[in-house]
Amino acid sequence: MHSITIQTMSAADWPSVRAIYAEGIAGGSATFETQPPEWDAWNASHLPGGRIVARIGGEVAGWAALSPVSSRCVYAGVAEVSVYVAGAHQGRGVGLALLRALIEASEPMGLWTLQAGIFAENLASIRLHQKAGFRMVGRREKIGCLNGVWRDTILMERRSPVVGLS
Numbered sequence: 001m002h003s004i005t006i007q008t009m010s011a012a013d014w015p016s017v018r019a020i021y022a023e024g025i026a027g028g029s030a031t032f033e034t035q036p037p038e039w040d041a042w043n044a045s046h047l048p049g050g051r052i053v054a055r056i057g058g059e060v061a062g063w064a065a066l067s068p069v070s071s072r073c074v075y076a077g078v079a080e081v082s083v084y085v086a087g088a089h090q091g092r093g094v095g096l097a098l099l100r101a102l103i104e105a106s107e108p109m110g111l112w113t114l115q116a117g118i119f120a121e122n123l124a125s126i127r128l129h130q131k132a133g134f135r136m137v138g139r140r141e142k143i144g145c146l147n148g149v150w151r152d153t154i155l156m157e158r159r160s161p162v163v164g165l166s
Contacts, residue, residue, distance in 0.1 A: 002057040004094055006101040009051035009063060014039045016060035017053065017084075024084045029122045032144045032151070047079060049109045052101055054085075054094045061089035064098040066106060069115065077112040077164055083128070090124075099132040103158065112164030113157055117143075120152040134158045 009017065018039075024030035036042075050066030062085035069078045081102060085094045106114055116134060118125045126136075134156040142150035 004061070004092075004097045005055045006052055006097060007055060009053045009065070011039060011043070013053050013060055013063070014042075017063045018042075020060065020063060020084050020086045023087055027087075028147070029119045030084065030125075032146050034146075047109065050079065050102060050105055050111075052098060052105065054089075054098050056089060056092075056094070061086050061092075062094040062098055064102045066102065066109075066111070066114070077110055079106065079111050079114055081114050081116045081129075083116075083125070095125075095128045096131055099128065103132060107160055107162050110163060112160045114160075115155065115157045117153040117155055120154050126154055126156070129156045129158075132158065 018036045021036040025033055025036060037045075045067055047066045047068060052064050053060045054062040054064075062083070064081065064083040066079040066081060069075055069080050081099070083095055083098050083102070085098070103114065114134070116125075116129055117140070118129065120139065135158070136154055137157050138155045140153045140155060143153050144151055
């Protein structure tokens with residue numbers, strides 16, 4: 001069994017990242033998105049210091065990234081977390097390794113809160129975030145409609161014990 005290596009994501013990783021994102025979209029319980037974006041749009045919407053990939057045997061097995069939740073200055077220390085793992089690598093610790101590395105990368109960036117909006121039925125993602133120190137802060141009922149079905153999301157957050165108020 002190969003070990004998991006975490007590295008900074010580069011533009012060269014985008015085809016693999018996009019394929020994993022497309023797989024998550026096709027599964028129907030990862031995001032409200034219906035198509036993965038092109039690199040330029042994705043790149044513009046994510047924080048430069050918060051993009052990582054997990055490799056197993058040189059192959060991109062998953063990715064995680066941070067995006068700002070608001071352009072308002074009071075939310076400068078708050079970011080949204082995205083974590084995606086290729087189906088072939090799920091259940092092997094890739095998601096937890098990515099999330100822990102993303103948390104570690106977030107604190108030098110001055111981020112005091114990481115949040116995640118997870119479909120209520122995506123129990124694996126909820127458990128993953130709990131293992132990484134996130135807590136449930138609420139349920140957003142019928143917050144969005146995907147393929148004709150209104151979906152609830154669970155709002156989770158992790159407050160840094162190092163940055164800002166703990």
